[in-house]
Amino acid sequence: MNSKLEGKRILVTAGAQGIGEAVSKTLLHSRASVAIHFFSSSENAERIASEAAESGQSAYTVSGNLTEAAKANAMVEEAAEKLGGLDILINNAGSLVARRQLGEIDEDFWKEVMDINMSSMLFVSKAAENFLTKNENSAIVNLASLAGRKGGHGGSLAYSTTKGAILTFTRAMAAELGPKGVRVNAIAPGLILGTSFHNTHTTEESANETIATIPIGRAGNTDDVARAVAYLASEYDGFITGATLDINGGVYMA
Secondary structure, three states: OOHHHOOOEEEEOOOOOHHHHHHHHHHHHOOOEEEEEEOOOHHHHHHHHHHHHHOOOEEEEEEOOOOOHHHHHHHHHHHHHHHOOOOEEEEOOOOOOOOEOHHHOOHHHHHHHHHHHHHHHHHHHHHHHHHHOOOOOEEEEEEOOOHHHHOOOOOEHHHHHHHHHHHHHHHHHHHHHHHHOEEEEEEEEOOEOOOHHHHHHOOHHHHHHHHOOOOOOOOEOHHHHHHHHHHHHHOOOOOOOOOEEEEOOOOOOO
8 A cells, every 4th residue: 555645645547457457446445536537338436436345434426527628627526515625636538449559540440549539638638737736746647658659559659649649638737737746657567468459459369479478577567657657646746757658568669
C-alpha cells in the first residue's frame, strides 16, 4: 500500500478493464478515493466500485464518450463533484482499434484512432486543469506505449503515432503546468498480456516471438503497470515531471 495516496482524489479514465482496472484497484488499495470512468464497461465499473465499498474504500463510477469535448468535460465535472475535488488524473483511455497497413488507412479510421487516443486525452486534461491547479501538489499520468518509441508491430502505424505524440504531449504539459503545481509524467508499457487489447490484436505466436526478445524473460502484466502508475502519481513533493517510465522488461529499441 502506498501511504502517500491515502485520501487523494483520483480520476482514472477507462478504469474498469485491463490496465485501467488494475490501476483503479491499486489506487483503491492505497486508500485513495477513485472515480472509475467507463464508456462501455458499466458492469465491470459497478463491480469494482461495489467490491471497494465492501472493503471500506471510496469508489465512484462515471461514464462518457471522451472523444467529444462536451461529454469529456461533463464527465470530469461529475467526477470532481463526487470526489469533492481532484488531485490526480490518470489518462488511460485508448485503443489500437484495428491493425491496418499504410495503404489501408482511410480518413475515417485515422480520425477515429486520433480521437480515441489523443483528442480524448486533450479534452480530459483541459477539463481537469482547473481542479488540479487548486492544489499545491497535483499529478497527471498519461498512458503511452513502447509502440510510441519503436513504431509497434505491423498494422499499428496510426496507434503508434498517437502513442509517440503522447510522449511529447506529456513533456509539453509538464512545462506548462509545472508552475501551476502539477507534475505530468507518462508510462510506456511493452507487452502486457491478459488485457483485451492483446487478446484482440496480438496472436500467441507474435506474443511468444516478442517474449523471446525480452531480457527479463517474460511478458508484463497489468499489476506491473499499475504499480508504476501509483509511484508516479504519489510522488507529490518530488522532482519527477515530463518523464516517461518504460515498463517493458528491458527491451530498449527506441
